[in-house]
Amino acid sequence: MKVSMTVNGKGVERDVEPRMLLVHFLREELDMTGTKIGCDTSQCGACTVHLDGKALKSCTMLAVQADGADITTIEGLANGDLHVMQESFWENHGLQCGYCTPGMIMSTTALVQDNPNMSEGEIRHQLEGNLCRCTGYHNIVKAVQQASEKMGGGD
Amino acid sequence: MAIGKSKFRIDAPGKVTGETLYPADIDRENFIHAKVVFSNKPHARMKRMDLSAAEAVTGVLGIFTAADVPVNEYGLTMFDQPVMVGVNATGRSKVPSDVSRWEGDQVAVVVAETPEAAQAAAEKIQIEWEDLPLVHDVWDGLKDDVLVHPEAGTNAFKHYVIRKGAMDDGWAAADVIIEGRYEVPHQEHAYLQPEAAISYVDEMGRITIEIGGQWTHEDQEQVAHALDMPAEDIRIIYPAIGGAFGGREDMSLQIVMALASWKLYQKGETRPIRSQWSREESIIGHHKRHRAVVTTRWGATKDGKITAVEADVYLDAGAYNYTSNKVLGNFHLCVAGPYEIPNARIDSYAIYTTTVPGGAFRGFGAPQGAFAAESQMNKLADALGIDPLELRLMNCLHDESIAITQTPMPAGVSIRQVVEDCASASQWHQPLADAEPFQAFQSLAADKSNIRRGRGIACAYKNVGFSFGFPERCEAKIELYGSVEIERAVLYHSAAEVGQGTHTALRQMTAEALAIDYDKIEMVLSDTAFTGDSGSVSASRMTFMAGNAIKGAAERALEAWQNEDRPAVGQIRFTPRSTDMIDDVTGKGDANISYGYVAEVVELSVDIETGHIHIERVVCADDVGHAINPNLVVGQIEGAIVQAYGYAVTENLRVVDGRILNPRLSTYLIPGIKDIPLQVDSVLVEVPDPQGPWGARGMAEMPFIPLAPAIAAALHDATDVWFDKIPLTPENVIRTLRDNEKTS
Numbered sequence: 079m080k081v082s083m084t085v086n087g088k089g090v091e092r093d094v095e096p097r098m099l100l101v102h103f104l105r106e107e108l109d110m111t112g113t114k115i116g117c118d119t120s121q122c123g124a125c126t127v128h129l130d131g132k133a134l135k136s137c138t139m140l141a142v143q144a145d146g147a148d149i150t151t152i153e154g155l156a157n158g159d160l161h162v163m164q165e166s167f168w169e170n171h172g173l174q175c176g177y178c179t180p181g182m183i184m185s186t187t188a189l190v191q192d193n194p195n196m197s198e199g200e201i202r203h204q205l206e207g208n209l210c211r212c213t214g215y216h217n218i219v220k221a222v223q224q225a226s227e228k229m230g231g232g233d
Numbered sequence: 234m235a236i237g238k239s240k241f242r243i244d245a246p247g248k249v250t251g252e253t254l255y256p257a258d259i260d261r262e263n264f265i266h267a268k269v270v271f272s273n274k275p276h277a278r279m280k281r282m283d284l285s286a287a288e289a290v291t292g293v294l295g296i297f298t299a300a301d302v303p304v305n306e307y308g309l310t311m312f313d314q315p316v317m318v319g320v321n322a323t324g325r326s327k328v329p330s331d332v333s334r335w336e337g338d339q340v341a342v343v344v345a346e347t348p349e350a351a352q353a354a355a356e357k358i359q360i361e362w363e364d365l366p367l368v369h370d371v372w373d374g375l376k377d378d379v380l381v382h383p384e385a386g387t388n389a390f391k392h393y394v395i396r397k398g399a400m401d402d403g404w405a406a407a408d409v410i411i412e413g414r415y416e417v418p419h420q421e422h423a424y425l426q427p428e429a430a431i432s433y434v435d436e437m438g439r440i441t442i443e444i445g446g447q448w449t450h451e452d453q454e455q456v457a458h459a460l461d462m463p464a465e466d467i468r469i470i471y472p473a474i475g476g477a478f479g480g481r482e483d484m485s486l487q488i489v490m491a492l493a494s495w496k497l498y499q500k501g502e503t504r505p506i507r508s509q510w511s512r513e514e515s516i517i518g519h520h521k522r523h524r525a526v527v528t529t530r531w532g533a534t535k536d537g538k539i540t541a542v543e544a545d546v547y548l549d550a551g552a553y554n555y556t557s558n559k560v561l562g563n564f565h566l567c568v569a570g571p572y573e574i575p576n577a578r579i580d581s582y583a584i585y586t587t588t589v590p591g592g593a594f595r596g597f598g599a600p601q602g603a604f605a606a607e608s609q610m611n612k613l614a615d616a617l618g619i620d621p622l623e624l625r626l627m628n629c630l631h632d633e634s635i636a637i638t639q640t641p642m643p644a645g646v647s648i649r650q651v652v653e654d655c656a657s658a659s660q661w662h663q664p665l666a667d668a669e670p671f672q673a674f675q676s677l678a679a680d681k682s683n684i685r686r687g688r689g690i691a692c693a694y695k696n697v698g699f700s701f702g703f704p705e706r707c708e709a710k711i712e713l714y715g716s717v718e719i720e721r722a723v724l725y726h727s728a729a730e731v732g733q734g735t736h737t738a739l740r741q742m743t744a745e746a747l748a749i750d751y752d753k754i755e756m757v758l759s760d761t762a763f764t765g766d767s768g769s770v771s772a773s774r775m776t777f778m779a780g781n782a783i784k785g786a787a788e789r790a791l792e793a794w795q796n797e798d799r800p801a802v803g804q805i806r807f808t809p810r811s812t813d814m815i816d817d818v819t820g821k822g823d824a825n826i827s828y829g830y831v832a833e834v835v836e837l838s839v840d841i842e843t844g845h846i847h848i849e850r851v852v853c854a855d856d857v858g859h860a861i862n863p864n865l866v867v868g869q870i871e872g873a874i875v876q877a878y879g880y881a882v883t884e885n886l887r888v889v890d891g892r893i894l895n896p897r898l899s900t901y902l903i904p905g906i907k908d909i910p911l912q913v914d915s916v917l918v919e920v921p922d923p924q925g926p927w928g929a930r931g932m933a934e935m936p937f938i939p940l941a942p943a944i945a946a947a948l949h950d951a952t953d954v955w956f957d958k959i960p961l962t963p964e965n966v967i968r969t970l971r972d973n974e975k976t977s
Contacts, residue, residue: 111258112251114475116425117512121898124425152251164249168241171864174872175732176248177425177475183249205906209898211425211476212732214871215906216913 081145085110086154094141101125103141104151112152112180116209123208126181127151133188135181135207152180155187163187163225172221174212182208182218190226198223235744235751236927239864243737244473244730253473256444257429257509264431265294267493267508268351269486270341270358271517272318272333275891276381276587277362279320279331279340287343287357292350294502296358297493298341299330303461307484309451310703313382314553316459316488317341324461327384332365334381334587335552336892337518342489344497344506367587367891371526371547374584381552381585388585390550391558393565395579395820397639403541403576407532411612415529415605416958417941419886420522420594420879423903426475428519429509432490434498439762440467440491445474447482448769449727453761455484456491467491471759477731478876479593482771483520483555485510516896521886523560523591523598524549527568527605537619537627539575544568544605546581548591548598555592557583562701562815566824567602567938569637570610571648571694572628577637579820587891593771595876596937599695607691607942608957611949621690621946622656625832630694639821645930647856647920648830652692655832655854658916661690671838673845673963683842689946691939692832696825697922697931698774702814705826706806707778708765709786711743713794713801722747722790723755724783727767728775730758733933734865735775741861742780742926746787765806773829773931776861780926782807809924827922830856831935833874835910835943839951841970844963846882846948848910851940856918858930863917870915870936877940879904882961 082091085108092107104110104127113136116122125136128150155161163183166172173179182205189196189204196204201222202215210218247253272279284296299305299319306312306326315322315330318338322330333340341358345351366379374381374388381388404410430444440460446452449469457464474481486508494506510518529544546564550557565581614621629648636642656662665688672679699705710725724743730736736758744751757763768778782805790803815822836850853870860866883902887894895901915936921928945956948966954973958965 105258109260110251111254111260114255114426115257116427116475117898119512119897119899122425152249156250160246160249167249168245171239171242171868173242173245173248173732174734174868175425175474175476176244176253177255179248180251202906209425209903209905211423211478211876211903212872213868214873214875214913215909216871217868218906 079142081142083144083146084148086150096142098141099137100139100141100144101136104136110151110153114177114180116177121209122178123185124178124181126184126208128184128188131188133185152184155183161187162228166221166225170217170221170224172213172218178208178210182210186222190222190229194226194230196226235741236861239862240737240741242734243740255426255473255475256431259431259443259472261431261505263504264507265344265346265504266348266351267490267506268343268355269339269489269508270343270355271336272338272340273336274333274362275336276365276367277333278365279318279333279360280363281361282320283359286359287354290350290354290357292346293354294344294346295493295497296341296343296354297496301492301496302459304459305330307455307459307488308554309483309556310558311554329384335589337589339489342493344493368585369890370586371549371584374586381587389582390585391561391583393562393581393815393820394818395577395637397574397637398576400541400543400576400578404532406534406540408535409613409616410530410532411609411616412530413605413609413612413957415527415608417525417601417604418960419524419888420884421516421886421901422478422480422594423898424476424478424480427510427512427515428485430486430490431505431507432494433505434494434503435468440495441470442487442491443470443472444487445477445481446471447477447729447731447771449759449761450766451769452487456488459488460491460495469761471729474729474731478595479597479771480519482593482769485519512898513896516901517893520555520590520592522594523557523601525601529568529605529609531609531613533613533617535617537617537624539572539628541576542569542574543578548581548583549588550583550585551588551590552585553590555590557591559701560591560598563696564598564602566637567599567695568605570606571630571692571830573630573634574637588888589893595873596695596934597772599693599934599938600880600941603691603693603938604941604959607939608945611689611946612955622652622661625652625692638815638824639819640823643825643827645920645922647918648692648694650920651830651832651854651856651918654916654918655834655852658854658914659834659852661834665836668838668849671847673840673843683840684838685841685951686838687947687949687951688834688836689943689950690832690834691943691946693935693938694828694830695934695938696772697777697827697829698772698809700812700825702812705768705778705809707767707782708806709779709782710765710802710804711786711790713790719747719749719753719794721753721755722749723757725757725764726779727759727764728779729770731770733869734862735770737865738776738861739779739783742783743787746784747791773934776929777827777925777931778807780929784926827924827930829931829935831939833939833943835947837944837947839948839966841952844966846961846966848878850912850914851910852914852916853936854916854918855932855935856920856930857932858922858925859919859928860917861929866917866932867915869933871913873933873936874913874940875904875909877937878909881941881944881959883908885960885962
């Protein structure tokens with residue numbers, strides 16, 4: 079089946095097997111491997127991308143369902159310089175092995191855009207769908223808090 | 234000073250932008266695809282294997298089995314596993330290859346043009362099996378009715394003893410004796426990146442594997458052994474690695490992918506092969522933290538001096554040894570805790586069963602030992618009416634102590650200080666402050682009358698570095714470039730960056746050792762073609778060993794620089810003093826060169842109606858000797874505590890009849906952000922290790938070790954009930970509480 083969408087600002091069109099998941103489309107068809115696969119059962123959130131501005135686990139959707147959508151992946155988040163959230167994960171040691179990091183960053187950027195004034199409790203609540211096995215999460219929360227202040231929250 | 238500072242991670246920019254390549258992200262033209270086929274038989278003898286239907290699948294390029302492995306045996310510390318189970322095993326191995334002893338035993342690797350073709354062919358492999366009786370658990374194993382490895386003569390293939398002092402004297406001097414039986418479960422590593430690898434023959438003719446592991450040169454040696462080739466014909470490269478925690482110490486795809494590339498290359502097929510496991514394959518296909526049972530008895534005088542400890546440890550090794558013999562050794566020493574024990578009788582057994590092998594996992598036997606030892610200490614304190622903190626201070630090891638191994642403790646024993654620092658940071662001597670009642674379920678309001686609060690303490694020690702005579706080594710090479718001044722330095726090192734931040738620490742230590750600017754350090758890392766044997770990232774050893782190696786290499790490079798060598802090169806293979814295997818009869822021996830020390834206090838609430846546990850705060854005091862990068866150290870503490878929380882509370886691997894029943898993250902629950910302790914206070918204690926580089930001490934496993942017994946102690950404080958079995962899932966908590974109501 080033909081599918082076309084915008085990925086990181088560029089139009090792409092491919093002929094794909096109808097059962098292909100969006101995450102496989104990004105990784106295998108477009109060679110954009112920043113989006114990770116960690117679990118196959120939609121638990122871990124490593125494959126989170128933005129679909130029309132909302133965070134979405136890209137293993138929960140078929141590529142053909144994303145026809146016409148505007149997708150942003152971790153590769154498309156920075157605009158020349160690092161995105162504030164990327165910088166903040168770096169500066170707050172919000173990552174170790176880094177495998178959950180693209181998903182964490184995509185989830186949290188969408189959250190903060192929607193709600194720049196989240197409390198610590200709200201941040202924790204919103205990150206329930208992203209697993210990290212290394213950091214113990216505390217530095218991730220710090221990173222999101224700092225980025226959220228810089229992104230215009232707290233005013 | 235480049236050390237002692239929280240430099241940002243050097244690998245962060247690539248990781249936050251998605252540019253970093255993990256093995257499954259590497260792109261090559263013309264990949265072909267490999268699929269590993271598991272036996273799917275916990276215990277069965279292969280009678281016949283027919284590949285004809287599989288080979289006929291369009292796109293199949295080759296199917297490789299036991300018949301293709303020159304030396305069909307594998308094992309990190311002893312060869313007891315066939316690389317692949319098969320009827321036509323060839324080569325020199327004495328390991329019987331026709332029996333599957335575990336559902337994850339590998340029987341074939343299929344290579345095809347597409348992953349779909351490889352999968353289709355894998356399903357068409359026909360195998361005739363003769364089922365053999367299962368050995369379900371350690372009790373089944375101990376009967377020796379069915380031998381998992383008949384050639385070993387018994388399932389209880391490894392036995393360590395401690396015979397210290399005179400037990401009769403110990404019991405006679407005891408005013409109080411506490412008996413306990415403790416059960417600890419398997420634990421799955423659940424690193425976020427499932428196993429993946431690529432393999433090819435490189436431009437120098439070396440069979441090359443790019444994979445995530447923990448020790449490039451051990452991978453190289455294991456592949457070379459099975460393929461019957463010199464090590465230099467095998468090349469191992471580590472790209473980015475998505476977590477390890479001990480779970481990547483043993484081989485997953487290394488040997489079979491190397492075999493496939495080699496066999497296909499001989500047929501003129503030079504395209505690179507790629508393979509990746511699903512989460513399910515990862516959980517079925519690799520080892521776990523060992524489940525175990527401990528029965529133990531501790532005696533003490535009424536004023537709190539420990540007089541005797543006896544313990545029997547039963548470790549479920551699973552189908553193969555992996556590192557069980559070494560894990561058992563640590564368990565054996567840790568089951569008596571970091572205390573002066575005048576009289577001890579300990580017998581520890583590793584027992585083969587037809588279940589998933591046990592192996593390395595952060596703590597390496599120490600968490601299991603500590604759960605028994607620290608629970609015994611807390612029960613002793615309770616029975617004696619002595620504060621559990623004070624009881625620890627009365628008995629803890631110090632620099633002049635004789636260890637449980639009947640040899641002097643290595644200098645720098647700091648258990649007293651970590652316990653004291655933990656107590657003061659946690660305000661142990663103040664009453665436990667109130668906390669908001671927690672709500673187990675969002676849709677049901679908190680019922681304050683069901684909430685009980687409690688606080689508990691535990692402490693622990695564990696060896697740093699290889700132990701029991703296993704040869705230590707760590708190589709480093711440094712090149713200095715420039716003319717009058719050093720303009721740049723290049724470090725060559727194999728330390729695996731599994732997320733702990735070792736590459737950042739290596740760079741800091743190199744700058745420190747050379748006394749040059751941090752930004753002038755470049756590194757060539759983790760490629761056996763260029764970097765020397767570093768030993769594994771395990772046993773909390775890498776900072777300790779690599780720091781010493783870097784100091785030695787820097788010294789030599791600077792000497793060469795003075796002699797006008799350009800570039801000036803310094804290279805060293807650092808070896809600390811050697812260790813001994815403990816004696817078969819007495820358990821005496823100088824088993825370890827260095828230890829890490831840690832103490833933790835847990836404050837929690839438990840809902841006695843639903844069994845849910847909510848940890849408000851963990852205070853961890855960990856002696857790190859000298860924090861090379863304090864923020865990275867804190868990251869290790871916070872991460873270890875959350876992993877240990879999973880071990881103690883949420884993670885429940887169910888293994889029945891040799892089968893893992895829940896090999897998915899949907900049913901095996903690692904902690905999410907809402908499960909974890911709300912607050913973790915890390916106290917970095919810095920008592921220099923006399924042998925450590927700049928005094929640094931290994932630390933990354935320590936914070937894991939005392940958490941489970943500290944939680945059990947806090948639960949006792951809250952409910953007056955002892956919890957001797959983990960995980961403390963809601964149903965296990967409720968069951969224990971109810972059982973206790975019945976008996977009390």
